Amino acid sequence: MLFNSIEFAIFLPSIFIIYWFVTKTIKQQNILILLSSYLFYGWWDWRFLSLIFFSTVTDFLIGKGLEKNEKPLTRKYLLWISILINIGFLGFFKYYNFFIDNFIYAFSTLGIELSYQSLKIILPVGISFYTFQTLSYTIDVYKGKLKPTKEFITFAAFVSFFPQLVAGPIERATNLLPQFKKNRKFDYNQATDGMRQILWGFFKKIVIADNCAVFADQIFNNYNDYSGSTLVLGAVFFAFQIYGDFSGYSDIAIGTARLFGFNLMQNFAFPYFSRDIAEFWRKWHISLSTWFRDYLYIPLGGSRGTNYFKIRNVFIIFLVSGFWHGSNWTFIIWGGLNAIYFLPVMLLNKNRINTNIVAQGKYLPSIKEVFSMTLTFCLTTFAWVFFRAEDIHHAISYLSNIIHPSTLTFPELITPKLEMVYTLFCIFILLLIEWKNRDKIHGLDIASYKKNSRWMLYFIIILMTITFGSFNQNSFIYFQF
């Protein structure tokens, strides 16, 4: 079920009413969450519920096993069983064809022709997300950071919690699981702010992402027909498409969870206002970045040791992160590019110089800050070209066409022109509102505003969504990951 669908518009209020008015105990609430989450997921393809269920049972039993066994070797075996099963599912469904195709290609370059037909494998929606979430549980139990839960329903509800099941934020068991065990009471302020975040998420998805997608697709798919400056604009459209799409999903997910009394972690913190690439990665897809930091980067040694180890670890984490996004070399290059961007900042020990809010307490940034933010945005947008491209050839051809005198001309207006103009206007409004609230948790975190200003802003955003929004029920980009 998509957030931007009529089904969800019926589903959410129905579950909300039953949750607060019919269920009486935590157990009943958890059962309701579990059933509704399975319904939410099964709406897409009920067959893949068995995967979630299997993953849930496996990690639940392994968690119990870890509690019972104190022998380090047995505990290690149990941990590796969980890792192998979860990563095995992910590997099969997501990477099987990639490895087979590359294997055959590698042999063909040596003159050995192997005949093999790729399997038609459907990628289960959200598998990369819930796999990492259940893994975090097992690893934390193994490390003794978390006591395993004894209640299966609670654990199953934690794994399949519908707001964040298919595209994150990837929650840590240490944060989310205890919330399933606590008594939850309706909190007006929490629910109201949740609604604000949902509204902002829809604005980002329906108005920004889906409109930008029209032009990004048009330009990327016909890149030979456009001037260099238009190709630059196409990359910028994609930068806002992916931001609006993914951060919009996260906002809707976090806002929805708040309606049910849960607090999920922040996933985006206005990343396009970052002054360097390290700051960008502290603000973009935070739940994944910190997951890799905690479960991969730090166990590898992090930024300790010699420069060789530092460089190795940075490359590993960014390449794995790229590969996590999809089984295509374009994602790996995207990860590699970000590693290259990150290295000088880290090696010069400047990766923590921009930890404060940009231009805090001021209306406008300084010239230096504008320059830093623009440079960071240009670097990330350059890398996004690889992320968006169909294959490496596409990305390189696209970038080659930018290196042309026509890049110095004014970009062409793409048909439908009126839509293009108002999409640019909407991007401006997005940046304006997010800049104003850049020290807050989300773009529409305006609880401190006066009542009239708040309602005025709601009205403007709703009106813009109704006027400029695309209600095509376009899927979210991150569903494919």
Next chain:
Amino acid sequence: MNRFLRNILIASLCIVALHIMLGIFADGSTDNFYLRFTSSKQNSLIIGTSRSAQGIHPDIIDSVLNLKDNNSIYNYSFSINNSSYGKEYYNAIENKINESVTNGLFIITIDPWAISSDSTLHDNEIDINSILYSKKYYNSYPNYEYLIKNYKKGWGNILLKRIESNILFRNQNSLSKIKGSFTFLRKDGLLEVYTSMDSAYVKQNTQNKVHSYNISMSRNKFSKFRFLYLKKTIQLLKKHGEVYLVRMPVHTSLLTIENSFYPLFDKKMINLANNTHVAYLNFVNSSTQYSYTDGNHLYIEDAKRYSIKLAERIKNSQRLVEP
């Protein structure tokens, strides 16, 4: 909780009320089909795909054939993806005709694509993406069913489109200078397409169309199901008046593709016309007399010339292939 629910309810009601209001503003600028779902039941119809939607002017047919107000003809053609002959289009036509009328005029335009379908699909699947699929209301104004199911933009965009079309129509010069294209659906069902007729632009559009029809040729095949429904449509309309089967002119490059896709098409249509006792008017031999926006659709001014010619042919009630 009560305060929260009250606020949500008020906001939701305001949004619903706003949408109800915005729906009233929907008109011919909204999209290429909406108005055809809002017009009342008709006595005379032009049936077919986008060729006839853009290429046959109902007002000209009315004037040449002297069709009076009640019997004035309505263009109920959609597009190849929406109104190829089949169950959905048949139902829509059935719902659009005044049940009591017996002296109507019906122009059924046909081409090989309108009776073909994707060879990989079953008959019950071929029209599931049609705009006519599972509709209940064909003649209601405003038609909220259509807007909810088919209008994929925010409804505020209805107002924007209306403002845009008003500005363009107020300044006719802007219409002639248009780059790209602008469409407006008239109340009589004609789809007006204003597009650049710059030769390079038209050539490019024609090449694109040739490319897409070449793809269709490899993917599609003659559909017995569609042909059966074409026959049923003729039989239905014959109960309500006079029926003419018409093959419209098309650019020679597309005609070549059509002829190789279905070489015996004309023969099949002549047989159909003879079996159902209707006239078959074939205009493909005069294809070079007209200009096209993309090879497939007549340019708006040439569509007027063609409509006069069609009306005159109907007047003469010829049943032979055009010499």
